[in-house]
Amino acid sequence: AQTVTQSQPEMSVQEAETVTLSCTYDTSESDYYLFWYKQPPSRQMILVIRQEAYKQQNATENRFSVNFQKAAKSFSLKISDSQLGDAAMYFCALSGGYQKVTFGIGTKLQVIP
Amino acid sequence: GAVVSQHPSRVICKSGTSVKIECRSLDFQATTMFWYRQFPKQSLMLMATSNEGSKATYEQGVEKDKFLINHASLTLSTLTVTSAHPEDSSFYICSARLPSYNEQFFGPGTRLTVL
Numbered sequence: 001a002q003t004v005t006q007s008q009p010e011m012s013v014q015e016a017e018t019v020t021l022s023c024t025y026d027t028s029e030s031d032y033y034l035f036w037y038k039q040p041p042s043r044q045m046i047l048v049i050r051q052e053a054y055k056q057q058n059a060t061e062n063r064f065s066v067n068f069q070k071a072a073k074s075f076s077l078k079i080s081d082s083q084l085g086d087a088a089m090y091f092c093a094l095s096g097g098y099q100k101v102t103f104g105i106g107t108k109l110q111v112i113p
Numbered sequence: 114g115a116v117v118s119q120h121p122s123r124v125i126c127k128s129g130t131s132v133k134i135e136c137r138s139l140d141f142q143a144t145t146m147f148w149y150r151q152f153p154k155q156s157l158m159l160m161a162t163s164n165e166g167s168k169a170t171y172e173q174g175v176e177k178d179k180f181l182i183n184h185a186s187l188t189l190s191t192l193t194v195t196s197a198h199p200e201d202s203s204f205y206i207c208s209a210r211l212p213s214y215n216e217q218f219f220g221p222g223t224r225l226t227v228l
Contacts, residue, residue, distance in 0.1 A: 033215050033216075035216075037219075042221070043151075043204060043206075043221070043222050044219065044221045044222070045157075045206065045208075045219035046219075047216065047218075050216065091156060091157070095215060095217075100147075100159060100162065101147070101159070101208075101217060102159075103156045103157045104156065105155070105156045106155075106156055
């Protein structure tokens with residue numbers, strides 16, 4: 001079985017500042033993928049960033065980057081220069097050998113103008 | 114990126130009726146699609162995995178006779194909620210997997226309200 005844990009139900013950040021969302025996971029698979037998804041009020045799931053477990057280099061996508069610590073099974077998301085449009089639910093997710101995706105319970109991010 | 118559509122976006126039905134939700138991959142072929150259910154302020158819970166040309170694989174606790182899934186083509190999967198009851202009211206989301214990237218693309222979701 002695979003599990004994903006997000007321990008921060010809610011976070012807030014001032015506009016233009018940086019915030020880090022935490023995620024830990026567990027899996028018995030040696031080959032897996034990790035994702036961060038954003039769900040705005042429209043409820044459309046949007047992929048923010050993905051990380052292949054075999055890659056040591058942390059993934060980055062513009063203002064979004066991850067800190068992937070494989071030994072610690074940690075996968076945090078850093079959002080730099082936060083914008084009002086970043087306000088949303090953020091879900092950490094894991095896809096293991098059977099391709100099923102397991103989601104964490106989510107972190108609600110509020111961006112303060 | 115790949116686009117997945119869902120129809121309808123919102124449906125209201127009477128208790129005891131059946132409702133069909135369609136999930137389409139618009140610009141790619143998806144051998145595997147997934148159906149999720151999301152309650153308010155909660156995460157996505159996988160209901161079933163839909164494989165083209167074969168029977169769907171349901172997660173533990175999901176009634177396969179109540180939630181009928183058909184994946185008749187490489188671009189279309191349907192979820193039929195049979196004999197719907199108010200407790201079936203929820204947000205249903207489908208996704209389609211892009212095989213070469215082990216990545217899922219999500220539909221916009223369907224809000225089902227059973228009166």
